[in-house]
Amino acid sequence: MEARHSALCAEEAEDAVKELRAELAKAGIVLPSLGLDPVSLAREAPCPLVELGRCSVETARRLAAVLR
Known part of the structure; x- marks a missing residue:
């Protein structure tokens, strides 16, 4: 059951x-x-996290503008 839950997550x-x-x-x-x-996926009971990662200054400003 736990493996199924982990796969669904x-x-x-x-x-x-x-x-x-x-x-x-x-x-x-x-x-x-x-x-x-990948670290969150490697846990015994995976609970995935989304990694947004790095971006350029221009991309950060565009993202901020969209969120405004």
């Missing part, structure tokens, strides 16, 4: 990353390091 996290990537792309924003945090 990972699948849900991957879907969230895809959704975020698509929405950012619509706004003209690319976060090159966007993905799942």
